[in-house]
Amino acid sequence: MKIFKASYASTLVLLAAILFTAMQANAQQSKPVAGGYAPVNGIKLYYEVYGQGKPLVLLHGAFMTIAGNWAEMIPQLSKTRKVIAIEMQGHGHTPYSDRKLTHLNLATDVAGIMDYLKIDSADVAGYSMGGSVAYQFAIQYPKRVKKLVIISSTYKSTGWLPQIATAFKSFTPEIFDNSPMHTAYNAVAPDKTKWKNFIEQMIVFAGQPFDMGDDNIAKISSPVLLIAGDNDGLDKVELMKTYQLLGGGVSADMAPMPKSRLAIVPAQSHVGLMEQTKTLFAYMNDFLK
Numbered sequence: 001m002k003i004f005k006a007s008y009a010s011t012l013v014l015l016a017a018i019l020f021t022a023m024q025a026n027a028q029q030s031k032p033v034a035g036g037y038a039p040v041n042g043i044k045l046y047y048e049v050y051g052q053g054k055p056l057v058l059l060h061g062a063f064m065t066i067a068g069n070w071a072e073m074i075p076q077l078s079k080t081r082k083v084i085a086i087e088m089q090g091h092g093h094t095p096y097s098d099r100k101l102t103h104l105n106l107a108t109d110v111a112g113i114m115d116y117l118k119i120d121s122a123d124v125a126g127y128s129m130g131g132s133v134a135y136q137f138a139i140q141y142p143k144r145v146k147k148l149v150i151i152s153s154t155y156k157s158t159g160w161l162p163q164i165a166t167a168f169k170s171f172t173p174e175i176f177d178n179s180p181m182h183t184a185y186n187a188v189a190p191d192k193t194k195w196k197n198f199i200e201q202m203i204v205f206a207g208q209p210f211d212m213g214d215d216n217i218a219k220i221s222s223p224v225l226l227i228a229g230d231n232d233g234l235d236k237v238e239l240m241k242t243y244q245l246l247g248g249g250v251s252a253d254m255a256p257m258p259k260s261r262l263a264i265v266p267a268q269s270h271v272g273l274m275e276q277t278k279t280l281f282a283y284m285n286d287f288l289k
Helices: 002-024 066-070 103-116 129-140 162-169 180-188 192-207 214-218 236-245 270-274 277-288
Strands: 034-040 043-050 054-059 081-087 122-127 145-151 224-229 261-265
Touching (some): 034 103, 043 103, 054 066, 066 081, 066 180, 081 103, 103 129, 129 214, 162 192, 224 236, 224 277, 261 277
Parallel strands (some): 054 081, 054 122, 224 261
Antiparallel strands (some): 034 043
């Protein structure tokens, strides 16, 4: 069993590395019109701004960067929107911090960036860990969210299939050594010596059970678009319950169409889903406009 656990964890990291490499290869397709560091909640948070129009905040997945997660999406999204992409605590250009890594702290950082850029409210989209942070942000700052896009993510750890939680618990720093994520970290991190500290912090964060509460999700007033791969590691029974909490799962022939939406993309894993740029953009563009 221990061998299986280690193998499964290694596979997850390998697949994430493939996605990271694919996205990183297209990182030069679009250049930010602004960006840099913002002093937020005692840390320096890195951000990039693309395009003009209604603001859209992008939140990346665990161990990733703006380029590693959103490089292929930003050129399309920024044609009609002001895209604000953030690198969360310890990720990419944002320095490592000993501050405890929690969804609440990361959500508060998002609010801090918006304050820094003088943005009262925005659409918010998050992938994987970024989706969990987006949920927390919508709960803490309901008036600052216009529309919410959650890609392959959950607001509680039991929203993942059991084997995913098992894999998180079997992560070790060595699995990530010399991976594409490690290479990307070394390319942009302010202090390369913090790599192991960052990975150890993230492993603790990933293995910590969390639950933001069904009642809090039901209180989200913003329209929400849930996007998931049919085999992305999310428990689809729990995902449907989430959609129902958001007002979905009705018979729209006999009742009004709900303001929130659910999209299940066939034949897609957690990593593979993020590579479906055209599909994701089509769903997001139709929902956000």
